[in-house]
Amino acid sequence: MNKKRGQQSIVFTTPPVITSAANIVGPMEGEGVLTEFYDHILKDNLDDNDSWEKCESSMMEWALKTAIKKDQSSVNDVDYVLAGDLLNQLMSTHFAIRNVGRPFLGMYGACSTLAQSMLVGSMLIDGGFANKVAVAVSSHHDAAERQYRFPTELGVQRPLVSQWTVTGSGALVISGAGDGPRITTATVGKIIDIGIKDPNAMGPAMAPAAADTLWSHFDDTGRQPSYYDMIYTGDLGSVGKALVVELFKERGVDLTAVYEDCGCMIFRQEQDAHAGASGCASSAVVFAGYIYRMLKRQKLRKVLLVGTGSLHSTTSYQQKESIPCIAHAVAVEI
Amino acid sequence: MNKKRGQQSIVFTTPPVITSAANIVGPMEGEGVLTEFYDHILKDNLDDNDSWEKCESSMMEWALKTAIKKDQSSVNDVDYVLAGDLLNQLMSTHFAIRNVGRPFLGMYGACSTLAQSMLVGSMLIDGGFANKVAVAVSSHHDAAERQYRFPTELGVQRPLVSQWTVTGSGALVISGAGDGPRITTATVGKIIDIGIKDPNAMGPAMAPAAADTLWSHFDDTGRQPSYYDMIYTGDLGSVGKALVVELFKERGVDLTAVYEDCGCMIFRQEQDAHAGASGCASSAVVFAGYIYRMLKRQKLRKVLLVGTGSLHSTTSYQQKESIPCIAHAVAVEI
Numbered sequence: 001m002n003k004k005r006g007q008q009s010i011v012f013t014t015p016p017v018i019t020s021a022a023n024i025v026g027p028m029e030g031e032g033v034l035t036e037f038y039d040h041i042l043k044d045n046l047d048d049n050d051s052w053e054k055c056e057s058s059m060m061e062w063a064l065k066t067a068i069k070k071d072q073s074s075v076n077d078v079d080y081v082l083a084g085d086l087l088n089q090l091m092s093t094h095f096a097i098r099n100v101g102r103p104f105l106g107m108y109g110a111c112s113t114l115a116q117s118m119l120v121g122s123m124l125i126d127g128g129f130a131n132k133v134a135v136a137v138s139s140h141h142d143a144a145e146r147q148y149r150f151p152t153e154l155g156v157q158r159p160l161v162s163q164w165t166v167t168g169s170g171a172l173v174i175s176g177a178g179d180g181p182r183i184t185t186a187t188v189g190k191i192i193d194i195g196i197k198d199p200n201a202m203g204p205a206m207a208p209a210a211a212d213t214l215w216s217h218f219d220d221t222g223r224q225p226s227y228y229d230m231i232y233t234g235d236l237g238s239v240g241k242a243l244v245v246e247l248f249k250e251r252g253v254d255l256t257a258v259y260e261d262c263g264c265m266i267f268r269q270e271q272d273a274h275a276g277a278s279g280c281a282s283s284a285v286v287f288a289g290y291i292y293r294m295l296k297r298q299k300l301r302k303v304l305l306v307g308t309g310s311l312h313s314t315t316s317y318q319q320k321e322s323i324p325c326i327a328h329a330v331a332v333e334i
Numbered sequence: 335m336n337k338k339r340g341q342q343s344i345v346f347t348t349p350p351v352i353t354s355a356a357n358i359v360g361p362m363e364g365e366g367v368l369t370e371f372y373d374h375i376l377k378d379n380l381d382d383n384d385s386w387e388k389c390e391s392s393m394m395e396w397a398l399k400t401a402i403k404k405d406q407s408s409v410n411d412v413d414y415v416l417a418g419d420l421l422n423q424l425m426s427t428h429f430a431i432r433n434v435g436r437p438f439l440g441m442y443g444a445c446s447t448l449a450q451s452m453l454v455g456s457m458l459i460d461g462g463f464a465n466k467v468a469v470a471v472s473s474h475h476d477a478a479e480r481q482y483r484f485p486t487e488l489g490v491q492r493p494l495v496s497q498w499t500v501t502g503s504g505a506l507v508i509s510g511a512g513d514g515p516r517i518t519t520a521t522v523g524k525i526i527d528i529g530i531k532d533p534n535a536m537g538p539a540m541a542p543a544a545a546d547t548l549w550s551h552f553d554d555t556g557r558q559p560s561y562y563d564m565i566y567t568g569d570l571g572s573v574g575k576a577l578v579v580e581l582f583k584e585r586g587v588d589l590t591a592v593y594e595d596c597g598c599m600i601f602r603q604e605q606d607a608h609a610g611a612s613g614c615a616s617s618a619v620v621f622a623g624y625i626y627r628m629l630k631r632q633k634l635r636k637v638l639l640v641g642t643g644s645l646h647s648t649t650s651y652q653q654k655e656s657i658p659c660i661a662h663a664v665a666v667e668i
Contacts, residue, residue: 120439
């Protein structure tokens with residue numbers, strides 16, 4: 001059966017079920033808006049690890065194993081793990097998954113990695129290749145800062161358009177059967193690059209990719225924005241979010257009633273995160289906490305999660321290249 | 335229909351067809367053993383690009399577009415592109431795919447990325463999500479050297495166990511129908527880490543992962559090594575290859591009659607590549623050239639390709655971590 005819709009979308013025949021979710025965050029995130037929706041809050045950014053990178057890795061391992069436990073499954077019930085992070089060569093992921101011991105597929109979509117892993121994992125289940133998959137992503141502010149920008153301890157002044165990388169990890173178990181919200185459709189993004197070169201301005205760089213994937217999703221599925229109770233982008237922050245609203249307004253569509261960005265939901269204004277949160281964990285800790293629980297409680301029934309990724313590296317930036325971006329969408333309904 | 339076999343393997347119901355293949359290599363590879371099996375050989379390691387990284391990117395773009403052309407398809411016939419490379423944040427891939435404009439999924443399995451992309455791409459086709467996918471991987475000796483080790487121009491003396499990263503790219507078009515060799519089964523690897531910490535000794539580090547995936551493949555499918563005309567690992571080099579043979583010998587199985595490593599097939603002895611070739615492009619330029627043509631000519635009828643990946647980063651190495659490794663297997667038959 002052909003499950004393709006239009007150019008970029010798919011409709012699952014037997015929509016896979018998100019049977020459990022777990023998240024973990026750092027102390028700053030724990031003091032933020034969504035504090036009651038986190039499973040665990042670290043006491044500090046190292047949490048007794050030797051390095052920030054190893055701390056990130058241990059968060060992912062914890063989130064994965066906790067999601068599997070909440071699913072009342074054992075690790076061996078998971079057919080595949082799909083995961084990724086922002087560190088070079090997915091360092092956090094590989095050291096986390098080394099301790100899980102299941103067949104593994106490494107995903108990279110920068111901060112869109114959760115949405116990418118959800119849609120590929122759902123294809124594996126609906127395609128008959130797996131009964132149960134686990135997906136996980138992570139990011140760590142201090143590890144990302146020293147890799148992408150400056151030595152973290154330097155405390156360089158950040159421009160107001162910049163965002164704060166979330167310290168945290170989110171994991172989901174996706175199953176062929178069971179109770180819970182279901183992944184019904186997905187839209188795979190194309191790489192969009194509008195020529196922005198400032199790696200502090202990732203929200204504005206990613207906004208056109210988010211808008212492109214959203215348009216394709218509506219075109220391919222025939223749905224309107226109002227079909228959804230809420231549409232959440234991953235980590236556009238306040239500047240990127242305003243741009244998406246503007247891009248839709250130009251085409252005569254008012255998104256504001258049903259649209260929010262996960263990057264605008266994590267920190268309080270007084271936490272001085274500037275344009276908001278970013279990082280793989282931005283959409284992951286919000287989806288695996290607040291959104292998942294709202295779906296389970298049926299406070300939300302139809303959600304579109306649009307993971308957004310900025311695909312540059314320090315090398316591409318130093319070589320004066322612009323920032324290629326991508327966005328992947330998954331519709332989750334109960 | 336459940337397509338799982340055993341713990342780690344799958345059998346495709348309608349085995350996807352590799353309808354075309356293309357490859358491109360640097361000048362040193364072009365002077366190697368398989369010179370007649372390359373579609374294009376660069377005149378130098380920059381090929382009129384500003385940087386080695388951009389050269390790598392342009393090789394991938396060329397390989398992808400050439401494979402699509404050989405398939406007598408247009409870029410728009412490709413439902414998804416799955417691709418990856420070794421550079422931080424998959425830099426070569428993202429800049430190549432930016433110029434392709436199709437829905438994209440970023441894969442990371444270090445030098446196992448071709449096999450991973452082939453098996454995920456085949457799942458998308460056999461699962462009904464796509465009619466045609468293109469997969470591509472690349473590596474570039476000079477770009478990898480300066481990222482992973484020392485400034486390339488320094489010309490640091492290399493230990494004899496070390497391997498030479500292949501400059502090149504390979505791409506395949508995989509279709510739901512058509513003529514050509516078919517991907518019949520696949521085995522997804524687990525992360526195996528035996529504690530090796532020397533990033534020059536990647537062959538020995540990866541050999542146990544290759545052996546583990548091979549054993550799982552034989553266990554899950556009930557096949558013997560002799561089922562295959564040839565089994566090719568990706569880039570273990572001479573030291574890693576000898577270790578795989580030894581690990582099988584310990585369990586009473588002689589692999590030697592049907593086993594070769596792509597990393598031992600590329601350079602001539604006098605080219606001084608030490609233990610052989612490595613990099614994403616090692617298995618890719620051999621598979622998309624020599625092996626694919628031998629399959630098309632039916633000189634080989636049953637091949638098992640075992641992509642092997644060393645999942646460390648410079649950060650993990652500097653933090654004195656050992657090297658997690660993985661291997662994924664795809665059976666290709668005509």
